Amino acid sequence: MEKENQLHNIDSINSVSTGSRNNAANALKVAEADLKIAEAGYKPELRRNFTIWSLLGVGFGLTNSWFGISASLVTGISSGGPMSIVYGIIIIAVISTQIAISLSELSSIYNSAGGQYYWTFQLAPENYKRFWAYMCGSLAWAGSIFTSASVTMSIATAVVGMWVLTNGDSTFVVKQWHVFITYEILNVLLSVFNVYEKPLPHFSKAALYTSLGSFVIITITVLSCSSGNYQPASFVFSEFDNGTGWSSAGIAFIVGLINPNWSFSCLDCATHMAEEINNPDTLIPISICCTVAIGFVTSWFYSIAMFFSINNLDDILNSNTGVPILDIYYQALGNKGGAIFLECLVVLTAVGCNIASHTWQARLCWSFARDNGLPGSKYWSIVNEKTKMPVNAHFMSCFWCAVVGCIYMGSTTAYNSMVTSCIVFLLLSYAVPIICLLYRGRDNVPHGKFWLGKFGLVANIVTLCWTLFAVVFYSFPMTMPATKDNMNYVSVITVGFCAYCIIYWFARGRKVFTRFEDRQKEAEVLGTVLSAKITHLSAVASRSGANVDFEKKVE
Incomplete structure (x- = not known):
């Protein structure tokens, strides 16, 4: 009876049979990709409608480095100037390349919407895999919530700032x-x-396309309008202005790296689309690496371009709009x-970033809920039959974004610490x-299509070292002397959240979080069903002239 139910589920959620009538070769690609998910013990519920361009749109659309620089400009300027x-962008881009390589290697081996928590489940020692997979998934999802909140807040700040500039009242607060x-x-x-x-x-x-188009339009317009009034090269490349209160210029520079680091965060986004694209073992690494490359350029x-075009830095820092990049445009x-027009382009770019962030956090929530990683998982793991999307997980994540926004009303300091926490949480989830x-040994795991050998090992080590570095230094106060109103509470949030996760694990999580044996049972049934379907479609493809050896792939 259970097997019959699984057969019904596969038939109802998969378009493979229909595809066999119209395009057997394409249907076989979908079925083959779904077979990998089924062999891991998960029902292939999401449609594979994403291409490399839409995947890159999610990946780069979320990271969107030039927008990130625009949104958090004041932090970097006060920590050493332009x-x-x-x-900082150069340093973070180099480190992000190592992170991208590490994530790409793992995503090429293990294709799952769960991303880093699923990789942990596959790689961790037997006695600890469930706990560490649970901790990893918790950190990743929390990091996605904080990221979405920070993006939405950036849009809100930009909208209010445009209203202030339009109003023209320099005394308005x-x-x-x-x-x-x-x-x-x-x-x-x-x-x-x-x-x-x-x-x-x-x-x-x-x-x-909106992000890249806006980048080109804004850059050319600002440079053209500033012609003849550029700042000297020393202002952009060599003058260091420490406005943090730290006596050490080195510490001031390091805490300022939060700005470019936030602009290159969320590189795992594309990995969570593994169940919505064909050939994820190839296309996801391409998307991740291109995200870093495009982001750096x-x-x-x-x-x-923006720093050369500044006329008066003090006016920007003292402006009442609260949006430094808008003042640079002005x-x-x-x-x-x-x-206002140029800032509207930034807002449109930010809207795309926000949509991508919601896509990302919904996939994290939904996939984690499939393994009972969250309270109420039976609700968040549902894929809506009408929209074919994890709508419950999406709205639940958006609800928590709303809750995080409420913290802003209570304390902007606490809110800003949560935003910074998104960097730390995601780095820990990668680590x-x-x-x-x-620990297992790089030579003791199957190698995917993207595997860089010794270069991959270097990337792994750099990623771990940077994670440790960031966890320590990103907990430092942004300004000195530190008070309760300007203190950085990242360490408190990190320790507090990890403590909650550990308490929940021992109270309930260890009882309900999926066991390896449970997934194996699911995999046996689902794998058998899809293998039979692929065999059938292979025969159809052969009759239709598709010269592809799918039987070999099934084996």
């Missing part, structure tokens, strides 16, 4: 509730883009309408499977 961001109300409205409005499956790949591609040239163009990989 040069701290210009050189933006209140916290102005930004908070805007934030909560945006959180609700932008949630609708991840409800339906069919348009989502198109939204993702549009986010990619766009953010570095964008930053240099100084360069000399008129409010032009500055867990990498440590498990090195």
